[in-house]
Amino acid sequence: MTTWTTLRPLLPTVFVPSAVFGIGQGAGSPVIALTARDLGASVGVAGVIVALVGLGAVLGDMPAGRVVARFGERRSIIAGSMIGTFGVLLSLLAWTPAVLALGALLTGVSNAVWGLARQSYLAEVVPVEMRARAMAAFALMWRLGFLIGPFAGALVILGVGTRGGFAVQLIGVVVSGYLMSRVPDPPRAGDAPAGGVSLATILRRHRRLLATLGTGSLLMGAARAAREAALPLWADHLGLEAASASLVFGIGAACDLLCSYPAGQLMDRYGRRFIAVPSLLIIAVSYFALPWSHNIWALGAVAVVMGIGNGFGNGVIMTLGADIAPPATRAEFRAAWRLTHDFGMFLGPLIAGAAATVVALGVAVSALGVVSVAGAAVMYRYIPRFTSAPRRSSPTSVRS
Structure with a gap:
């Protein structure tokens, strides 16, 4: 049995959602700094707002493990998608640099919870002898989406302006979250501590x-x-x-x-x-x-x-x-x-x-x-x- 035949059941529930999520991220990332500048932020402040996505991921990593352990991969993905949806909406509708900064921070937190839940699911369901290929395919699909995202965002931006990139990101977060939320949680280890x-x-x-x-x-x-x-x-x-x-x-x-x-x-x-x-x-x-x-x-x-x-x-x-x-x-x-x-x-x-x-x-x-x-x-x-x-x-x- 070939590798792709073996991994095929994960295509609609893990790999395709990863690509869709990547498209959204690729469309939204380039316009954060541009939106900040449009709102009157200096170049330095715009750079800090961009960095807040990474800071949000760091902050999100801290509780993400307990969230996934307590509620499971499926509900964690739903929660992460809701946080991400709110964060992108704030960015899309931001009327001050501070609101945009909060949206960027929440987007990073969402990425951490969402990303950990997806990786946790893969680690549980894929045989160890195929683990690296599964993880690499997962990363490949995300990067493919991230490469496509800026072009999709550019088409929307031509029609509605700079914040069109956030509109594509919003769709990506919602659709990818829905697709992956359909998977059942893998069985837990019997000796896993409650909570x-x-x-x-x-x-x-x-x-x-x-x-x-x-x-x-x-x-x-x-x-x-x-x-x-x-x-x-x-x-x-x-x-x-x-x-x-x-x-x-x-x-x-x-x-x-x-x-x-x-x-x-x-x-x-x-x-x-x-x-x-x-x-x-x-x-x-x-x-x-x-x-x-x-x-x-x-x-x-x-x-x-x-x-x-x-x-x-x-x-x-x-x-x-x-x-x-x-x-x-x-x-x-x-x-x-x-x-x-x-x-x-x-x-x-x-x-x-x-x-x-x-x-x-x-x-x-x-x-x-x-x-x-x-x-x-x-x-x-x-x-x-x-x-x-x-x-x-x-x-x-x-x-x-």
């Missing part, structure tokens, strides 16, 4: 793992997210027009998509370290090469390398989280695990922007390369300690 355990308990109980391999997760999140600040800043440094810069980024995103699913296959066959370490090293190479790109062609080459590195990293953190989560507190642990990565993703762009105001942009970008190498070293050291080689057995059908 779950607190995040503080999880952090204390697994402090050694989270302080070591979790540091690698944080560094990987920072390295991957910082590229969204580094590439635009360098394109601006070169004086590229927005259309040219967008073309370059689109090519990089396409390479990202092409590498996502093969990465999952390689992880299932050769282990998690086999992909996690090279992914970060490839990203490091792109950061070190970026200051040497002096025209659009060189920048395009760097974007391709960066896209390949990021694409091979798709699904790594989700797969590791599923591998190392203890059966009795899986949802709570995965929330703590997501917190390490999401905190890195929140810090990465902020560090890149802050460093560029203190030192030369080329130096700041090279520092991101050092962060990537450090992440690769931590992953190389600690992945074998906390994960085992993937089991080899004939795949079984997943539950729909």
Whole structure:
């Protein structure tokens, strides 16, 4: 039985909703800063409002584990979708930058609850020997949607204005939430504590793992997210027009998509370290090469390398989280695990922007390369300690 035949039951309930959700996110993300500027916010305040989506994800990770453990994946997805709907509505109707900021924050919280519930469901229903492929396919569909989203948003924006991107995002949140809310909750471990355990308990109980391999997760999140600040800043440094810069980024995103699913296959066959370490090293190479790109062609080459590195990293953190989560507190642990990565993703762009105001942009970008190498070293050291080689057995059908 082929992999896609085995995963087919998850197509309408997990993979398609992930793509729809990604379309909404891809349509809404580019217009947050533009809407903030239209409302009179300065460039700095607009940047902070954009960052609040990441902060909301970090804040949402904290209670998300207990929410999923207590109420199950299905009801958590419904709750996350309701929060997201309210957040996007606030952004769509925002009359001041403060209201837009609240909408961005709630959107991030929704993403955390929604994302944890989806990953938790996949980890429960997919056989371990196919786990990385399932996680990579999940990430692939989200990224495919995120790539399509800006184009769908642009068509609506042409008709109704800048906030048309939020309208597409609103539809994406509602439709994806409905599609995935139809799945039944997977069975719980018999020894799972009623009502779950607190995040503080999880952090204390697994402090050694989270302080070591979790540091690698944080560094990987920072390295991957910082590229969204580094590439635009360098394109601006070169004086590229927005259309040219967008073309370059689109090519990089396409390479990202092409590498996502093969990465999952390689992880299932050769282990998690086999992909996690090279992914970060490839990203490091792109950061070190970026200051040497002096025209659009060189920048395009760097974007391709960066896209390949990021694409091979798709699904790594989700797969590791599923591998190392203890059966009795899986949802709570995965929330703590997501917190390490999401905190890195929140810090990465902020560090890149802050460093560029203190030192030369080329130096700041090279520092991101050092962060990537450090992440690769931590992953190389600690992945074998906390994960085992993937089991080899004939795949079984997943539950729909």
